[in-house]
Amino acid sequence: MKSVGLLGAAILLLPTVAGAQQAAQISEATETCLGCHELLHPGIVAGWRGSRHAQYTPVEGRAREPLTRRVSSDTIPEAWTGVVVGCAECHTLRADRHADSFDHNGAAVHLVVSPADCATCHATEARQFTGNLMAHAHSNLVDNALYQDLAQQLVGPPVWKDGELTFSPPTDAAQAQACLYCHGTRLSVTGVEQRETDLGEMRFPVIDGWPNQGTGRVNLDGSLGCCSACHTRHGFAIEVARQPYTCKQCHVGPDVPVFKVYSASKHGNIFSSQKHAWDFTAVPWAVGEDFEAPTCAACHVSLLVDPGGAVVSERTHQMNDRLAKRIFGLIYSHAHPQRPETHRIRNRDGLSLPAALDGTPAAEFLITEQEQRERRARMQRICLTCHDAGWVDGHFARYEAAHEETNAATRTCTQILQGIWSDGYATGPGAGGSPFDEAVEQIWMDVWLFHANSIRFAAAMAGGGDYAVFANGVYELAASAKELRDWYALRRRLGAVLPRE
Ligand code: HEC
Ligand code: HEC
Ligand code: HEC
Ligand code: HEC
Ligand code: HEC
Ligand code: HEC
Ligand code: HEC
Ligand code: HEC
Structure with a gap:
């Protein structure tokens, strides 16, 4: 040597x-x-x-x-x-970089092995992951005042005092159990404790924010993210990361019903009935040989080859290099952000949102049309290993239409809410209020957060059916729009007879 x-x-x-x-x-x-x-x-x-x-x-x-x-x-x-x-x-890797390093039976041990530790051997994956929204999921939430307001209106405990309902700031425990469960906590060492163990007394660091496996966790060496969100310890098996259940942990709610859409799709059906015959450990992963319908990993992460060994797609931990559009409405869907730190985006009105309330995108923070085409082509190369071009083009044409239609619906409902705000029936941001703290505003939130999202997710991932129609789809979107209209109409009629507050 x-x-x-x-x-x-x-x-x-x-x-x-x-x-x-x-x-x-x-x-x-x-x-x-x-x-x-x-x-x-x-x-x-x-x-x-x-x-x-x-x-x-x-x-x-x-x-x-x-x-x-x-x-x-x-x-x-x-x-x-x-x-x-x-x-x-x-x-014991990079011991001097970890605030939780402690003397443990003669070795400087730290509990929280971080992505920067894994990078010692897996540099490419760790570097790519820093370009993924997931690595920034903590700060994207916590460093965005608007999203913090949203979190407070949902997670903070409601208090009824002197005839007023307010929401107190959420406790650390409540936040760790709610938004930060998926988005990741900020870890910090707050002291040292003496613990009575099976092998006698020992001292351990006390870590605030622990345990947590949110994808954007802020670690004790300052690094961002948590590889064990998908690579569960201590097997760190590729087999687990390739199963859709791993992603289900966070991508399943009514705001992001991806796993439900996938389970109901033909791809999910085939996975459910045939997975026993597939090889989830083969590297690289050969389409047609090792599996016959895609899982989340196949479309978003995996290194895929054809049975002849030719590369169809490179492995990516950045994961958005196959994504042209952002489906998740903030409040509109839009071209994917250029950088994963979305809290740095400013829209026309100076708010940290990728679009203005009328839908005008914050274009200088979003990828260009050329970049969108390249990313879409990368995704479509995967589809084309199992489908004909006509099928794939038809699918994506409908998906684009779903963006246009749901964004138009969001715009309509936002116009109604803006009328309500400007007539003073609710206090909007223009008058210094929160856009999330009144019941009528929550009806508006349902429109973009649940219904428009659900329709787009169903259109993207080939699970049309219920998640676009009756399960948080067009049916409920129509109901919310009518509810907003009726609420506004009723207030206007009451406003004519009742004195203003
Ligand atoms: C003399 C026995 C002993 C040896 C040797 C030992 N450990 Fe431990 N370790 C323990 C005990 C006991 C605990 C506490 C278990 C508990 O409280 O549930 C512990 C806890 C830990 C924890 C959790 C720390 C925390 O903050 O909760 C880690 C990580 C750990 N050990 C890693 C290691 C590593 C790595 C080595 C080798 C370099 C090592 N241990 C060697 C006995 C030992
Ligand atoms: C490939 C790196 C790696 C190896 C090898 C490894 N660990 Fe870990 N260990 C981790 C990671 C990562 C975590 C969890 C951190 C997180 O959640 O992100 C962890 C967590 C732990 C914990 C806390 C688990 C809990 O649920 O409380 C203990 C204890 C521990 N390891 C002990 C060990 C012991 C003992 C060994 C050897 C048999 C070992 N580790 C080998 C990376 C490793
Ligand atoms: C000191 C080097 C080293 C460190 C640190 C390390 N790994 Fe590994 N990792 C390896 C080696 C070696 C293999 C096996 C390589 C092989 O089989 O060719 C491996 C394999 C893997 C695999 C593939 C498993 C499979 O089933 O195919 C994953 C996933 C993985 N590591 C994740 C991690 C994560 C996450 C961390 C940090 C928590 C980490 N590794 C830390 C060296 C390392
Ligand atoms: C069960 C896991 C989970 C929980 C709990 C969760 N989120 Fe999320 N959140 C996600 C996922 C997954 C995405 C990404 C959706 C996508 O891009 O399709 C996301 C994205 C977001 C975004 C977009 C951030 C950006 O700029 O990129 C915001 C804002 C957000 N969540 C707010 C919240 C708030 C507020 C809470 C708590 C009330 C919360 N989330 C709780 C999983 C979760
Ligand atoms: C522990 C929770 C968690 C798990 C597990 C998880 N995700 Fe995520 N994912 C998130 C959150 C949170 C975001 C959004 C972060 C933001 O917007 O700031 C996200 C965003 C994404 C994005 C958008 C990335 C980008 O940069 O645009 C993709 C793609 C994604 N996840 C795919 C997956 C896949 C595939 C799996 C399973 C292999 C998975 N996720 C597992 C929480 C999770
Ligand atoms: C959101 C889920 C997710 C997160 C988080 C994640 N990975 Fe992965 N990782 C995957 C998937 C899925 C695969 C399988 C890719 C494939 O099939 O080619 C994979 C594959 C790997 C492999 C190759 C395994 C093999 O057997 O060839 C390594 C090494 C690895 N990841 C390391 C890491 C490290 C290091 C981190 C943290 C910086 C990390 N991963 C974070 C989902 C994730
Ligand atoms: C057949 C391939 C395929 C499968 C399987 C698949 N996806 Fe997707 N996914 C897509 C396509 C296509 C898009 C939209 C890409 C675009 O807009 O350019 C997408 C978008 C996404 C996004 C981005 C959301 C956003 O707000 O921008 C996330 C996150 C995601 N998928 C997660 C998952 C998860 C988790 C699973 C498994 C439960 C999964 N996907 C299964 C093809 C797939
Ligand atoms: C590994 C093979 C494979 C890959 C890759 C794949 N599909 Fe499929 N897909 C299938 C199979 C098999 C079916 C079931 C066809 C049938 O019902 O006869 C299917 C069905 C579909 C359906 C019909 C869904 C329904 O419920 O009607 C759509 C749409 C679709 N795929 C789109 C895509 C898109 C878009 C991509 C790429 C983002 C993709 N597929 C990637 C194998 C694949």
Whole structure:
């Protein structure tokens, strides 16, 4: 083995390394951890023993040919060339960068292994993930005053005092249980505690915001995100990440009914009845050979090849490089944002929203038409491995129409609400009020947050049927529009006979 001392750092340049021939073994440091944790946490240890981390060294991983390579970093710390990736390799990595590092039976251990730790061996995935909205899901919510207002009106406890209903600021616990469950908490070390364990007294850091696996978690080394949102520990199995249930955890509500749409779609039907015969561990994933209908991963993440081995799509942890449009209405759907930090977007009125209330997009923050075409083509290459061009074109034409129609409906309902605001029957942002704190405003929210979204998600992911019609679809959108109209009409008639407050 040849170490490259000239670089000054204890790093090996992998192409020159012959370590791949060495027998994989467990490091001494990890043997020490296992000595106690095998008894304490048989579940954790069994998960790890069954994982690829327990079987292959980083050097073996790096030496594989590109399409089957899981270790994407070009350089790997020298200490591990002959050892598999054990407890100590992950939980003592970059110890000085983690606020939760603590002296644990002679090693500087940290609990929260972060994406920046994983990047030691999986640099490409970690870098790509920083370009994904998911990595910024915490700050996209918490650093946007409008969304914080929304969260407060929904999560803050309602208080009835002197004939007024107000919503108090939500507690940390309530936020961690609500929005930040999916969007991610901000972790911080608040002290040290002495714990009575099965093996005597030990000291551990106290971590505020823990546990949490939201995709935009702010970690104790300052990094953003949580790889275990999809790669559940300690198996970190690709098989889990490729199943739609993994995404269901967060993409299932009436605001984002993706899993429901998928389950009801033909793709989901075929997955449900045939998945036992598919190979969820093959890398790369061969369309037609390993599976016959797409899961979420196949359309959004996976490295796909045809049975001849030709690449159909590169693996992407950025995931939006296959997305032309943003479906989720804020309050309108729009071209995808250029940058994943949506809290930096400003619309024409200076609000942190990708469109103005009349639908005019904040175009300078959104991708161009050319970029949209490239991303759409990347997605369509996947469809075309199983469908004819006419089928795919027809599908996307209807999907584009769904954007236009739902945005027009949102505009109509917003015009009614603006009338209500300007006549003073509710207090809108123009008069210094919250757009989310009155019952009539919640009817308006249903229109874009539930109904318009549901129709677009159904159109995008081929699950037309109920989620576009009776289950939060056009039926309920029409009902909400009529309710807004009637509410306004009634107030106007009452306004003529009753004195204003
Ligand atoms: C002498 C026994 C012993 C050894 C050796 C040991 N641990 Fe632990 N470890 C414990 C005990 C006991 C706990 C607490 C379990 C509990 O409270 O449920 C613990 C907890 C932990 C935690 C959770 C910390 C927290 O804040 O909750 C991590 C992570 C951990 N150990 C990792 C390691 C790693 C990595 C190694 C090897 C470098 C290691 N341990 C070696 C006994 C040990
Ligand atoms: C590939 C890196 C990796 C390896 C190897 C690894 N861990 Fe972890 N461990 C993690 C991550 C990531 C988390 C959870 C952090 C999160 O939620 O994002 C974690 C969490 C834990 C926890 C807290 C779990 C809980 O539910 O309270 C303990 C304890 C722990 N690990 C011990 C171990 C032990 C013991 C081993 C060896 C058998 C080990 N880890 C191997 C990455 C690793
Ligand atoms: C010290 C290097 C190292 C670190 C740190 C590391 N891994 Fe790995 N990882 C590996 C190796 C080696 C393999 C197996 C490579 C192979 O089989 O070719 C692997 C494989 C994987 C796989 C593929 C599993 C499968 O079933 O195909 C995933 C997913 C993964 N790692 C995620 C993570 C995550 C998430 C973290 C951080 C919590 C992490 N790894 C930290 C080296 C590392
Ligand atoms: C069950 C998981 C989950 C919970 C809980 C959750 N969200 Fe989300 N949120 C999502 C998902 C998934 C998306 C992305 C939707 C998409 O792009 O299709 C999202 C996106 C958003 C966005 C868009 C952010 C942007 O600018 O990119 C806002 C705003 C938002 N959520 C607000 C909230 C608020 C407020 C709460 C709490 C009242 C909340 N969410 C609770 C899963 C969740
Ligand atoms: C722990 C919750 C969680 C899990 C699990 C999860 N997501 Fe997400 N996802 C989110 C949130 C939250 C957002 C929106 C963040 C924002 O808008 O700021 C999001 C956004 C996305 C986006 C838009 C990314 C972009 O940059 O435009 C895609 C695509 C996506 N998720 C796909 C998936 C897939 C596929 C899976 C399963 C393999 C999955 N998600 C699992 C919470 C989750
Ligand atoms: C939103 C879900 C999601 C998150 C979060 C996520 N991944 Fe993945 N990851 C996947 C999916 C799905 C695949 C399978 C891709 C494929 O089929 O080619 C995958 C594949 C991988 C692989 C290749 C596995 C193999 O066997 O070839 C590695 C390595 C990996 N991820 C590392 C990471 C790291 C490191 C992070 C955190 C920075 C991370 N992932 C975060 C969904 C996710
Ligand atoms: C047949 C392929 C396919 C499958 C399967 C699929 N999607 Fe999609 N997905 C799409 C298409 C197409 C779009 C819209 C792309 C565009 O606008 O250019 C999309 C959009 C999205 C978005 C972006 C939403 C937004 O607000 O912009 C998310 C998040 C998402 N899908 C998650 C998932 C999840 C989670 C699953 C599994 C439950 C899934 N998808 C299954 C093709 C698929
Ligand atoms: C791995 C193969 C595969 C891929 C990839 C794939 N599909 Fe499909 N799709 C199928 C199969 C099989 C059916 C069921 C056809 C039937 O019912 O006879 C289907 C059905 C459909 C349907 C009919 C849904 C219904 O309920 O009527 C639509 C629309 C569709 N796909 C669109 C797409 C789009 C768009 C993409 C790419 C974003 C895509 N598919 C990618 C295999 C695939």
